[in-house]
Amino acid sequence: MSENRVVLRVENLKKSFGDKEVLKGVSFDMNEGETKVIIGPSGTGKSTLLSCINMLVTPDEGKIWLEEEEVTSAKNINRIRQEIGFVFQDFGLFNHLTALRNVMVGLTKVKKVEKEKARELAMKELKRVGLEREAKMYPAQLSGGQKQRVGIARALAMQPKIILFDEPTSALDPELIGEVLSVMKNLAESGMTMLVVTHEMGFARTVSDEIIFMEHGHIVEQSAPEEMFKNPKNPRTKEFLFKLNELYGE
Amino acid sequence: MWVTLQITFLTLGLGLVLALPISFGQVYGNKWIKAFIAGYEKVLRSIPELVILFLIFYGFPRIGVRFSPFVAVVLGLGFRSSAYQSQIFRGAINSVSSAQMRAARSLGMTNLKGFINVVLPQAVRIALPPWTNEFTIVLKDSSLAYALGVTELLRQGGYIIATKYEPMLIYLTVAAMYFIVTLIINRGLGSVEKRLAIPGFDVKETVR
Amino acid sequence: MERMWKIVVENWPKLLEGLGVTLEMTMIAVVIGFVIGVILAIARVYGNKLFYGISTAVIEVIRGTPLLVQLFILYYGLPPLGVNLSPFMAAIIGFAINSGCYQAEYLRGSIQSIADNQMKAARSLGMTKRQAILQVIMPQALRRVIPAWTNEFIYLLKYTSLAYIVGAPELMAQAKFIASRNFQFFEVYLVVAIIYLVVVLFFTKLFSMLEKKVEIPGLEWVR
Ligand SMILES: Nc1ncnc2c1ncn2[C@@H]1O[C@H](COP(=O)(O)OP(=O)(O)O)[C@@H](O)[C@H]1O
Numbered sequence A: 001m002s003e004n005r006v007v008l009r010v011e012n013l014k015k016s017f018g019d020k021e022v023l024k025g026v027s028f029d030m031n032e033g034e035t036k037v038i039i040g041p042s043g044t045g046k047s048t049l050l051s052c053i054n055m056l057v058t059p060d061e062g063k064i065w066l067e068e069e070e071v072t073s074a075k076n077i078n079r080i081r082q083e084i085g086f087v088f089q090d091f092g093l094f095n096h097l098t099a100l101r102n103v104m105v106g107l108t109k110v111k112k113v114e115k116e117k118a119r120e121l122a123m124k125e126l127k128r129v130g131l132e133r134e135a136k137m138y139p140a141q142l143s144g145g146q147k148q149r150v151g152i153a154r155a156l157a158m159q160p161k162i163i164l165f166d167e168p169t170s171a172l173d174p175e176l177i178g179e180v181l182s183v184m185k186n187l188a189e190s191g192m193t194m195l196v197v198t199h200e201m202g203f204a205r206t207v208s209d210e211i212i213f214m215e216h217g218h219i220v221e222q223s224a225p226e227e228m229f230k231n232p233k234n235p236r237t238k239e240f241l242f243k244l245n246e247l248y249g250e
Numbered sequence B: 001m002w003v004t005l006q007i008t009f010l011t012l013g014l015g016l017v018l019a020l021p022i023s024f025g026q027v028y029g030n031k032w033i034k035a036f037i038a039g040y041e042k043v044l045r046s047i048p049e050l051v052i053l054f055l056i057f058y059g060f061p062r063i064g065v066r067f068s069p070f071v072a073v074v075l076g077l078g079f080r081s082s083a084y085q086s087q088i089f090r091g092a093i094n095s096v097s098s099a100q101m102r103a104a105r106s107l108g109m110t111n112l113k114g115f116i117n118v119v120l121p122q123a124v125r126i127a128l129p130p131w132t133n134e135f136t137i138v139l140k141d142s143s144l145a146y147a148l149g150v151t152e153l154l155r156q157g158g159y160i161i162a163t164k165y166e167p168m169l170i171y172l173t174v175a176a177m178y179f180i181v182t183l184i185i186n187r188g189l190g191s192v193e194k195r196l197a198i199p200g201f202d203v204k205e206t207v208r
Numbered sequence C: 001m002e003r004m005w006k007i008v009v010e011n012w013p014k015l016l017e018g019l020g021v022t023l024e025m026t027m028i029a030v031v032i033g034f035v036i037g038v039i040l041a042i043a044r045v046y047g048n049k050l051f052y053g054i055s056t057a058v059i060e061v062i063r064g065t066p067l068l069v070q071l072f073i074l075y076y077g078l079p080p081l082g083v084n085l086s087p088f089m090a091a092i093i094g095f096a097i098n099s100g101c102y103q104a105e106y107l108r109g110s111i112q113s114i115a116d117n118q119m120k121a122a123r124s125l126g127m128t129k130r131q132a133i134l135q136v137i138m139p140q141a142l143r144r145v146i147p148a149w150t151n152e153f154i155y156l157l158k159y160t161s162l163a164y165i166v167g168a169p170e171l172m173a174q175a176k177f178i179a180s181r182n183f184q185f186f187e188v189y190l191v192v193a194i195i196y197l198v199v200v201l202f203f204t205k206l207f208s209m210l211e212k213k214v215e216i217p218g219l220e221w222v223r
């Protein structure tokens, strides 16, 4: 899995909203096939970081590369966004389209794939997330877990080089979280490169290759899960993990 | 201008006086009252304002009541406005959820107390934006008095044109005057709305 | 009652002709107004400062002044400047612009009621802003706004009665013509009132059937 080919490189990323500095110089790499989990208190800039990576939010300073291409200076950002999947906390499904159409729309309208071909590809991705029977349903007719799996299928259909997940299960009822995590686990095992903001420590421990702990716009610590859980170096990390543990009772 | 404002305020007042009992009847009345009111609203909302004006102007003399075009306009627009205002009030009362009333009752309030202390303060806030809108509609519809020969703003403009032939300039001036009054109404009631605003109690605005 | 029936029997071709013009004006104005409304709404929501400013000004001025005044400006105000419009044309143009501004506001409300995660999700797939508006925002906004449009159609249908004041040969004009010959003003206007009532109820019913047809679960109406 680890051929050490860098898919994503983030270098000294900074972003302020008004006079509030949200990202204060964040740097890390993602190798092909790697899964990294970002944890950290809320308001720390995790969502902002993900949004900067596909330029939904424009960073003030720093550079981002997707493979050989510099994202931060790209002329056609829409082409690059096709290669960066994004899974939203609130799903972001298009309410007027069925599950199948939600997965197809990026293919037909952005990638200009022919309709029949797009339908075929979309069905394949829906099957992959276990929703081929729900293809004709509208978002409002799906459960939260199903919606999020459609969201994942939609990202997958674009054949991205990396997928970013922003708290994909935190809007879900507890009994629905498992189905989404297991889809994500399968994805990780199939070699997809994934950057996941989540507080599901079970997922972080068993699936991720590395955990990044962020606080106040900085990366405080990043290390392999066993390392992070067994002996966190930074006292802040220790404290946060302890709180998480109290909350979720690992 | 003065006549226009008179028509507007009288119409709005008549509409308000009629609309309050109508909306209560629609919310709390029995089946027959509800059906009657629904019919009243439907008819008044389906017929053009002008036709209502003509019906009143030509209809009342038939039963021996004769009045000036001005009164006919106020009556006609007032009836029309009552149908719209009652719908605004009913919508506002209904949109305060029944859970609020239940909570009021649970504190030992009577129905009336609950209505006055809990439902009404919320309903007023909900009704204010559409009511502001209705205000400006009545102002604009007052121009229909033109058709019955009342010398309101628009007709006054016409008279001036008869003496100085500058229709574009004068009608634009007339339009500007309406616009300014509309602006004042919107701003004025808008600031009332702001003063009454409660955090977390958002009111969605409807247009026209 | 008898007299009313007589009016109908004696004058039905004129009434029908008037109703025809009324409906014709309403439909043409609603359709042109729709185009105007979509353009103004998009300009107001997504336009840059200039487009936002222009569309906001147009919408507010038109909505802040009486339709009748607008018709007078078109019909009496333009000829001295060398633009002569027939009553029918003046009325249509006036109605279309007026309706366009109201439709723009309905549509704006509808667009803004669509969560901004929809735009974000569309852009994250690599859609351009234009694609996102056309493929994602508008299909939802247009569906949601249908009930408001039903109202707008009814409003316009009623307001076309103003066109008789500038001399367009619609239902009210015919009524006035008939009444000026038989002097039964009340009866004639009562007949006209009933015609409007029936037509309005018919369209209300028709539109509510249409609403059901294009309904999508989870996309509730904006009224
Ligand atoms: N568009 C924005 N405008 C202004 N402030 C923002 C915006 N987006 C995020 N913020 C602020 O940036 C900080 C970090 O937010 P976010 O990235 O969402 O944190 P996290 O995802 O870690 O909870 C928060 O204080 C938030 O209020």
Ligand SMILES: [Mg+2]
Pocket: A046, A047, A048, A167
């Ligand atoms: Mg976040």
